[in-house]
Amino acid sequence: MQGIWTTERIRAAEERLLAVTPDGALMHRAAFGVAVAAADLLAEHTGGVAGRRVVLLVGAGNNGGDALWAGAFLRRRGVGVAAVLLAPNRAHPAGLAAFRRAGGRVVDDGAEWISRADLVVDGIVGLSARGPLRPAAAELVGVVRSPVLAVDLPSGVDPDTGAVDGPAVTATRTVTFGARKPVHVLNPARCGDVVLVDIGLGPELGEPDLSTLDAADVAAVWPVPGVADDKYSQGVTGVAAGSAVYPGAAVLAAGSAVLATSGMVRYAGPAADVVRANWPEVVATGSVTDAGRVQAWVVGPGIGTGSEGRETLRHVLGSGLPVCADADAITLIASDPSVLDAREPGTPLVLTPHDGEFERLTGARPGADRVAAARAAARRFDAIVLLKGHNTVVAAPDGRTLVNVPRGSWLATAGSGDVLSGLIGALLASGLDPWLAAGAAAKVHGQAAYLAAAGAPVSASGILHAIPDALRALTPARRL
Ligand SMILES: NC(=O)C1=CN([C@@H]2O[C@H](COP(=O)(O)OP(=O)(O)OC[C@H]3O[C@@H](n4cnc5c(N)ncnc54)[C@H](O)[C@@H]3O)[C@@H](O)[C@H]2O)[C@@H](O)CC1
Ligand SMILES: [K+]
Known part of the structure; x- marks a missing residue:
């Protein structure tokens, strides 16, 4: 049986793990997993990684932080990475700094960049998401034609029920951290394939809320x-x-x-x-x-x-x-x-x-x-x-x-x-x-x-x- 945990349980487990982990370590592990998944998707869809174009959609929280750090890792593999900040004043500070240091570009004309992208990374919202995409994000998502990699979960889809009641991302692949959340089994059509990255959360999780049979x-x-x-x-x-x-x-x-x-x-x-x-x-x-x-x-x-x-x-x-x-x-x-x-x-x-x-x-x-x-x-x-x-x-x-x-x-x-x-x-x-x-x-x-x-x-x-x-x-x- 494979377990699935609600966001409340994940958050509690993450807090226990964060307390015994150096600052930023969990986000690095998560973001590294995102970068690997992004490189895999690029290779599958374009035949290569270096020289390809990736656009990050970056929201206000840690989900956006994951995307920014992943963008920094992708820069090291020669990928051209542009970030669209949906809440510029609240973008994850350490992630943004790392992204800039690595040569990532923050861009204003997001739609233009998205139209030329080989891959879009959805770091709009993650575990704390509530409700559908807001209009600015929905407009950008509407022009995407490339494959989409969702960070943790496709934004706009409810993490605990998989419900969609407005604009939401449809991902080609979703890379999630520590454990699967209900959205991954309740709305697989929005998540695409789900890749689970181990960030060491296992021992903190306890009995699952839902399970799937193998x-x-x-x-x-x-x-x-x-x-x-x-x-x-x-x-x-x-x-x-x-x-x-x-x-x-x-x-x-x-x-x-x-x-x-x-x-x-x-x-x-x-x-x-x-x-x-x-x-x-x-x-x-x-x-x-x-x-x-x-x-x-x-x-x-x-x-x-x-x-x-x-x-x-x-x-x-x-x-x-x-x-x-x-x-x-x-x-x-x-x-x-x-x-x-x-x-x-x-x-x-x-x-x-x-x-x-x-x-x-x-x-x-x-x-x-x-x-x-x-x-x-x-x-x-x-x-x-x-x-x-x-x-x-x-x-x-x-x-x-x-x-x-x-x-x-x-x-x-x-x-x-x-x-x-x-x-x-x-x-x-x-x-x-x-x-x-x-x-x-x-x-x-x-x-x-x-x-x-x-x-x-x-x-x-x-x-x-x-x-x-x-x-x-x-x-x-x-x-x-
Ligand atoms: N907590 C941890 O230990 C880890 C968290 N990680 C990442 O952190 C994420 C959770 O981060 P946060 O709790 O900061 O939350 P999120 O990044 O999910 O979102 C936070 C912000 O988005 C806003 N928001 C909520 N719904 C919205 C909507 N529909 N449209 C636009 N904005 C909306 C909220 O007001 C809040 O400011 C996870 O999904 C994962 O990606 C990973 O880095 C792994 C480690
Ligand atoms: K997301």
Whole structure:
């Protein structure tokens, strides 16, 4: 797992580190990292470094200081560097002096210089940023045509939520210091690639506020049958999804549970014939009341929001088993929360709303702070809340939060949610912690979409059939 820390926590850690570090040392380390990243970008985009032109956009704080020091380091590599000071009286004094000593130029006609630049360095604001770019900065950013290297984070984007509500920088690459901040995973489109420079902050950081799962984390938790296993011992997934009119959700959710693990899958509902025809290995019955023993339920996709769906949901929630409630099940809970009374307290429940379902469930859309919204809903429902969007946020009632950043947006297609719920259900049936189950499922789901798409649009069925490849890619060590 890789941690992510909020700006408040970073600042506190930096203060502790600053107290035991010589003056200016941290900024030098940070700025050196910026200069290296700038040289790399120049080389990648122009084929060289010496003689290239870089423009620094320099704000009032330490973020601008980093940029100025980086400009001084770049001068030593023969780069022509011009600085545009957005708050000339408040530019970092030591950084500005070093920049000038190194032969850097402070220029007034910023737009002119930017139009000829090979690279623009965004040192406008960093951790202390609040709100969008102010007009003068926005105007300059508007004329940029070259690659942009953001110092710490793209200015104008909220550091803690990734929200953008006005002009903001879109970076080609972002170089950040000490630890990743929420913006880096909550708004990857604005950050570009993120490079992390070690400035010695690690020991001061403590438990992260958010985490992302690595491939190795997924490999560590994904069930693999052992010599003593049989079809029951690995967990039987129950799928209550689809209807006679809309059998597709049932086929997708059941199929994804089939491909996720080697455990058995039972289907219960009016689409039994269609499910059987598509997935002969599924044991299918007409109703949850005669489904047979399972270790977890997926309920909701395509079950409808009428009385039949409500009875199915109530039955499943009253089973005392872990449940992944998706789609219509969420709408049913939203319209009649008393259905949750059937649930035995403490039984694992995973809710998987998109923004519209989240609004139905809680009365408000997630808003700019998706992490806070998911956490509040997780506490309120005493459930794991997996909030769908470009990034998937998985929050537990105790505040633990995972973020999954997909490669591309190929998951934005009809039926992909049904595939995700089948993955989660299969992991719940295997006995995995529901927070990790939801997080690992989201990662495999995103990976499957990326592999299936391979650069061209892909359907939910395509994503489904890429699950084995996604698992192989994420867990190569387990290949037999
Ligand atoms: N604290 C540390 O130990 C280190 C900090 N570093 C750098 O320091 C940065 C944080 O520096 P600061 O706390 O000085 O803050 P910033 O550089 O983020 O910004 C400070 C100034 O920007 C103004 N500002 C805020 N929002 C604005 C907006 N939307 N438009 C224009 N101006 C705005 C603020 O009023 C303030 O004067 C980090 O992001 C990082 O780049 C690095 O040098 C590494 C070490
Ligand atoms: K910045």
